[in-house]
């Protein structure tokens with residue numbers, strides 16, 4: 359933990375393994391992230407970037423080490439951690455017959471706070487409506503989620519996670535399906551999230567959609583962190599290239 363900085367993510371010497379996997383994917387990794395940090399995780403394919411997000415979120419087994427997220431021990435309290443963490447995943451697919459509208463999917467972002475069987479309060483409706491406006495999907499609210507395009511579904515999942523009002527936002531290639539205008543628009547949305555103090559940890563190979571904030575760039579290689587630096591958003595692509603060539 360850095361001086362004067364209350365870490366929201368504190369990983370020390372963690373190893374993680376997938377079920378049935380014979381070797382750890384993440385090896386002896388330590389990382390601490392504080393309020394309001396915007397962290398970009400870069401590195402080659404297969405380096406363990408998605409696995410790191412899943413470790414933070416308690417979705418992959420941490421076999422050794424210390425992992426505290428939002429003040430909770432991830433190894434014991436994965437379900438509670440996931441209620442506090444927003445996670446926009448890399449690959450998702452909604453079947454065309456998925457029986458939920460976009461509005462319902464966004465409201466599901468509130469269920470961690472609300473409980474599955476309670477009716478949404480006015481505050482829940484306000485949070486969902488705000489997320490829908492922030493994601494710019496007002497016109498899609500009553501459409502079945504499975505009938506939308508990939509980019510529209512991605513916007514709906516971003517709204518779902520904004521509605522959650524998470525303590526941390528994890529993003530795995532969140533803009534991969536978005537068009538040029540939508541990427542520009544979401545730069546502003548991300549900046550707002552960071553300015554509010556919510557730490558963002560984003561895995562990406564494309565750096566044209568980064569908000570204009572200080573970026574902490576973490577490079578992964580073979581399950582370990584090989585570089586950790588602070589740079590301007592416009593310098594991230596060059597820094598990743600250099601770090602990956604040197605690494």
Ligand SMILES: Nc1ncnc2c1ncn2[C@@H]1O[C@H](COP(=O)(O)OP(=O)(O)OP(=O)(O)O)[C@@H](O)[C@H]1O
Nearest residue numbers: 376377379383401402403404405406407408409410
């Ligand atoms: N569900 C899984 N079961 C077993 N092994 C997995 C699983 N998911 C990923 N792996 C392995 O973990 C390693 C790291 O994968 P991961 O998806 O974390 O890499 P990444 O850095 O996000 O890659 P990319 O840039 O290609 O998305 C790879 O060797 C991969 O084969």
